[in-house]
Amino acid sequence: MSASVHVPDPPTGCHADQVPTPARRRTDHPDRNRRPARNPVAAAPGHVASDTAELLRLQRAAGNAVVSSLFAAPASSAALTIQRYKSYEHVEAGAVESFIGPEETAYAVKRDETPASIARAHSIAAAALLERNKAKVKVWAGAGGREIEGFEAGETIAIPTGKLAMVPPSRTAKVSEAQSKVTIHGVTMLYGEAMAMADYYGSYDYFKKADAAQIQALLDLVRKESLTNAIKEEEWEKASGGRYMLLNRKNIGHFAPPDTALVSGPATATGVNHKTEWEKYHKQALELAQKGDRDEALAVNAFGDHFLTDAFASGHLFNKEDLMAKVTDTLKDEKVAKKFALDVATTVWADSGSAALISKYETVETHLFTHPSINSAKRFAAVLEGIKDNADTKDVLPNAIAAAVHDQLNTDGVPVTNARGDAWTVKGDGSLESTGLFVMREAVAQSQVNVINTIGAKTMDLPALYKTVWQFTPSPTSKGQVQIQAVIKNLTEPSNQTTINAVAGITKENLKLVMAKTVELKKLRLSK
Numbered sequence: 001m002s003a004s005v006h007v008p009d010p011p012t013g014c015h016a017d018q019v020p021t022p023a024r025r026r027t028d029h030p031d032r033n034r035r036p037a038r039n040p041v042a043a044a045p046g047h048v049a050s051d052t053a054e055l056l057r058l059q060r061a062a063g064n065a066v067v068s069s070l071f072a073a074p075a076s077s078a079a080l081t082i083q084r085y086k087s088y089e090h091v092e093a094g095a096v097e098s099f100i101g102p103e104e105t106a107y108a109v110k111r112d113e114t115p116a117s118i119a120r121a122h123s124i125a126a127a128a129l130l131e132r133n134k135a136k137v138k139v140w141a142g143a144g145g146r147e148i149e150g151f152e153a154g155e156t157i158a159i160p161t162g163k164l165a166m167v168p169p170s171r172t173a174k175v176s177e178a179q180s181k182v183t184i185h186g187v188t189m190l191y192g193e194a195m196a197m198a199d200y201y202g203s204y205d206y207f208k209k210a211d212a213a214q215i216q217a218l219l220d221l222v223r224k225e226s227l228t229n230a231i232k233e234e235e236w237e238k239a240s241g242g243r244y245m246l247l248n249r250k251n252i253g254h255f256a257p258p259d260t261a262l263v264s265g266p267a268t269a270t271g272v273n274h275k276t277e278w279e280k281y282h283k284q285a286l287e288l289a290q291k292g293d294r295d296e297a298l299a300v301n302a303f304g305d306h307f308l309t310d311a312f313a314s315g316h317l318f319n320k321e322d323l324m325a326k327v328t329d330t331l332k333d334e335k336v337a338k339k340f341a342l343d344v345a346t347t348v349w350a351d352s353g354s355a356a357l358i359s360k361y362e363t364v365e366t367h368l369f370t371h372p373s374i375n376s377a378k379r380f381a382a383v384l385e386g387i388k389d390n391a392d393t394k395d396v397l398p399n400a401i402a403a404a405v406h407d408q409l410n411t412d413g414v415p416v417t418n419a420r421g422d423a424w425t426v427k428g429d430g431s432l433e434s435t436g437l438f439v440m441r442e443a444v445a446q447s448q449v450n451v452i453n454t455i456g457a458k459t460m461d462l463p464a465l466y467k468t469v470w471q472f473t474p475s476p477t478s479k480g481q482v483q484i485q486a487v488i489k490n491l492t493e494p495s496n497q498t499t500i501n502a503v504a505g506i507t508k509e510n511l512k513l514v515m516a517k518t519v520e521l522k523k524l525r526l527s528k
């Protein structure tokens with residue numbers, strides 16, 4: 001007699017919709033939008049405006065109106081503060097089908113136990129137990145010439161639990177790019193593509209209610225970025241209906257929890273960070289799973305896993321809210337702020353191309369029957385200075401500095417470890433390395449497994465479930481901590497030429513967009 005082979009249904013069909021992830025086209029990304037400024041730029045002597053009153057007027061009017069528009073309003077905010085993983089990196093992190101398998105426990109067979117008794121004790125079918133351990137099945141002659149199947153006493157066998165587990169493939173083998181799909185508002189996308197969407201929608205609810213055509217337009221850009229190369233910030237801005245830039249300024253939820261060892265700034269106001277955001281969505285997904293809504297649970301979880309994967313970028317290892325509070329605190333000193341604005345403006349002005357571009361503009365409002373031109377470093381400084389005291393724009397400079405810290409850490413890479421004992425040097429957005437990607441996939445796979453295993457479950461242990469996933473996320477080693485501390489200390493010091501260069505560099509790179517947007521808002525215009 002041979003064992004009747006009954007193959008049990010695979011644990012909840014997460015492999016059903018698997019499709020390959022677009023192959024990564026770039027492993028190294030020389031097209032990074034910004035590079036931290038390294039070499040001090042000599043300042044060109046600016047044309048000093050003689051009319052102090054006009055400067056003050058500019059600062060008030062331009063500062064509060066022109067500059068608000070320059071940097072703040074959703075439609076006009078410049079790409080001053082882009083801090084995100086490239087979309088295709090989130091997409092790649094979603095390729096976890098080969099990291100998910102049946103959950104099994106090891107069991108040592110005792111004397112006189114039969115496959116039937118072991119199966120009964122574990123509430124599984126005997127046939128499934130025999131099938132799973134068929135290499136260890138022994139056949140004995142029984143009474144009446146019958147054959148009896150069983151296991152040797154002391155043999156260790158695998159007991160399938162009927163649930164799923166994160167089962168990583170070999171690190172040396174080529175990993176499958178297959179991943180599951182989710183559907184949002186009728187638009188079907190890869191799990192990893194849904195993960196990328198949290199950069200374009202501030203919340204899952206907002207995402208879910210978005211116009212299908214807009215979701216499709218963003219998805220098209222995400223795919224284009226995966227397949228070819230860099231997408232211009234203006235393209236994301238357009239496809240997101242003008243929300244992208246603002247979201248990038250309001251993205252504290254994409255950065256690490258507070259750590260006073262890294263940023264000893266004032267206490268955070270909201271406490272929102274990538275861990276709290278991920279937990280919020282994971283909880284929501286698990287609750288939907290309990291109710292049996294598998295599809296919606298996985299869609300919510302995909303969106304939330306964006307924040308999980310953000311934890312794997314070196315540029316996201318610090319708490320952005322604390323860092324910005326620290327910068328804001330420093331710039332409260334009027335003298336410091338004034339000098340910083342002038343230093344940044346002077347550095348921007350030293351670039352003849354930027355100066356020429358800025359000089360083409362004048363305010364739309366008149367002053368003493370003229371339209372003051374932004375024709376000197378000092379006048380541009382007045383424009384920059386005005387932004388700090390405006391409620392809508394006061395976060396712009398701190399954001400630019402956070403962006404500079406983010407860029408520097410991404411470029412340098414930071415040595416990290418995780419609770420599981422993995423150690424690697426984590427690189428940043430646009431330069432994801434293989435260990436980081438592998439561990440990230442383990443985390444995303446575990447997150448999916450948690451949701452699928454919770455379908456229909458009566459109870460769940462949230463802290464334990466969070467931990468199974470968060471254990472993969474990296475923390476800087478002591479050497480990494482020292483490195484982050486040094487970068488933060490360096491780049492939050494307004495008198496430091498590196499800081500000035502970094503902010504000036506970000507301003508310069510976005511100057512055209514800033515000016516164009518401001519004209520669009522009828523605040524500045526090209527000089528007649």
Ligand SMILES: [Zn+2]
Nearest residue numbers: 084085254310
């Ligand atoms: Zn993010």
